[in-house]
Amino acid sequence: MNDPSADPAQQKQRLRERLRFRRKHFVANLDAIARLAAFRALPQPLADLIADRDPIAAYIAWGDEPDILPMLAGLPLALPHHAGRDPAMTFRHWAADGTLAKGPWGPQQPGGDAESVRPALIFCPLVGFDRRGGRLGQGGGHYDRYFAAQSDIPRIGVGWSVQEVDAVPTESTDAPLDAVLTEQEFLLCGDRL
């Protein structure tokens, strides 16, 4: 379990491995109907929160991440974009019929001609989370850097319920989530939303 002598970065890396394993098995064993239903409907409090926000940053699901695009259909969207295999991440406008290309870190991203934009709210994929808004990502610090630079943009983590832990180890560069969406609940964290 948690090794208190390890530094937070090491603790996070161990936790990532455990939670990716847990996520993989959870998704592989999901009942077909439950899988179809998961993340399909916007919970009403969340629908109220994102109304009139333009654009909303989503992501193209990668591996076992939840696919939130059906839930956001019809809304003005942006997606993360990397110009190269470095941590600098921006967001670009994307319409459902817009082109996508494989990005340098794996996930699909908008094509080169898409316009750069500042999202009004960000949905970000989670490897892990806790109920106070602690967030564990892929470990690149990509979202962390963006959140540090644009700290006023509300950020909502998205993950499967099995990705919850008691407390995500924190470092000084971590920015807490304002809310978490799982297939089971929409959880507000802190008092920004």
Ligand SMILES: Nc1nc2c(c(=O)[nH]1)N(C=O)[C@@H](CNc1ccc(C(=O)N[C@@H](CCC(=O)O)C(=O)O)cc1)CN2
């Ligand atoms: N869907 C999606 N889009 C995203 C992210 C994400 O986590 N998910 N990102 C979040 O930053 C950014 C891209 N950066 C990424 C960095 C690492 C990995 C990743 O999955 N890396 C390894 C994990 C480590 C491993 O297996 O050792 C992998 O391929 O599984 C994915 C995206 C922007 N777009």
Ligand SMILES: Nc1ncnc2c1ncn2[C@@H]1O[C@H](COP(=O)(O)OP(=O)(O)OP(=O)(O)O)[C@@H](O)[C@H]1O
């Ligand atoms: N604002 C920042 N400026 C510089 N380095 C940063 C910043 N935020 C995070 N980092 C560095 O990025 C590395 C990865 O951070 P962390 O383990 O928190 O990633 P993560 O939150 O899981 O990943 P991501 O943000 O990509 O989802 C750490 O070494 C951290 O120090």
